Amino acid sequence: MATLLDYCALVRSKNAGPFTLTFDFMAKDEFTFAALCATGALHPGLFASLFHVAEGDVAVTAVPAALAIKVSLPRPVVQGARGDSDTYAGQQYGPLMALTLPELER
């Protein structure tokens, strides 16, 4: 089995303003970008279940020029509100590093 880091050169989470959480999955190259898109692993349902939001609130967009997939959803806790443990939302991608993906076959 492979992980996101076999497909991606960079996985990150970040604020897109105080009310939106956004993830960037930067593929290593054109081959892993196509392969990552083909797995369908980064689907709205995954983020909806991880962050307890409605599937319809999760936007998944492929950006071919950047060999990247972007995922945006409502921030689970508004930035800086009581109970927010991640001001920059920078560690929210953590659990995704355990995601198992199909082995890459070049």
Added chain:
Amino acid sequence: MELRLLAPTGALGAGFDTAGFDRGEALRPHVIACDAGSTDSGPSALGSGRPKLSDAAVIRDLRHLLRARAALGVPLVIGSAGTSGRDDAVDHLAALVRKLCRADGQRVRLGLAYADQPAERLTRLWDEGRIRALPHAPAVTRETFSSSHVVGMMGVEPLGELLEDGCDVIVAGRASDTALFAALPHLRGADPGLTWHAAKTIECGAACAVPPSANGLLATVRDDHFDVTVLHPGARLTARSVAAHTLYENADPFRVIEPSGVLDTTDASYESVDEQTVRVRGARFERAAEYTVKLEGARLAGYQTVIVGGVRDRVVIRRLPELIELAQGYFAAKIHDVFDGRVDPADVDIDFRLYGAGAVLGAHEPDKLDPDELGVLITVTAPAQETARAVATFVAHAASHLPMPEYDGLVTTIAYPFSPPETDRGPVYEFTLNHVATGITPTELFRSSVENV
């Protein structure tokens, strides 16, 4: 047509490499622009007026910018002064500009653009149904506007008026980062799609370079494309690194919303010119049917005292979640007792975060974590600092002597690294708005002043 826009750094006060900046100056930009703010570090700057970066760091950058501006005789545009872009932050930054100009014998025409929004105006707009919620906005009532400090995010128009007035240096309150770079090309009639895309590409400085940094970029806007060039030694740009910047801190990678419309980069193409330069074309700007000004608000959410500790005993680590829950009842009774009924326990929040056992993701932690050592952060939030501190002192004491059923006798259950264990955090703030004002002209929510320094 050719217009060169210099972005010396991703944020005023973040610092930049002077060799790269000198190279940017030598390329004779038509404008130097730089953003000094963001909501990215949280509601504190907008709520309190305290900037994220120090005066010393801001002065260091400002000195270089003012000197280069004077040498070139071109405008310097700084927006979102003091992190928040509040009026008092504009005044504070303007005072630094005056001081540096006087010390250096520079004569400048200084334009200030203010973005604070008085409660009466907002309440009127609200009553008239002219304040609209953006996605994921918090609930708002009339009272929100009087309890919050609110700024409007200006577009190119208020900046353009000051440029037309002949200002050499513009210090603006809250402004769209991209507008700082787009204001001058907008006045000169440059293609709006290329202008806004160039502005979006360079507004974070060399964040899109390989390796990324806070150093500068130069954008050269021509008739049917723009070139973006990284300036400091040892950095590269690739077609992909520039394309990828549209993703950064942005919910939609293809559509960037500005007060006057939407930058659509769906059809943009990126082509490498050399190691330092990428050529970009194809973005479009769709003018919106109505002008909107984004509103940002923050208000006081209480006063905090925090306690940091750690646990190494696995027996305590296993018991801790249930003991903390039990302790909450004890704390409520204790608050009632200590303050003789003057403080309602419901007004005091006592929060335990167990680092190593799911503190970072909280309720969204999908894994069962099983640590050998635990970091404990206790946060007490109350309507007054003295209350938060008083509660924290007995919380710290009680938490270090939790009643462990496994042990017969008194045991110390948390290790505190500091004496005293409690630290006051002062006032804390919360964001209250993710809205836009509608039915307004591009300049009516902003006031400006001009002076000769």
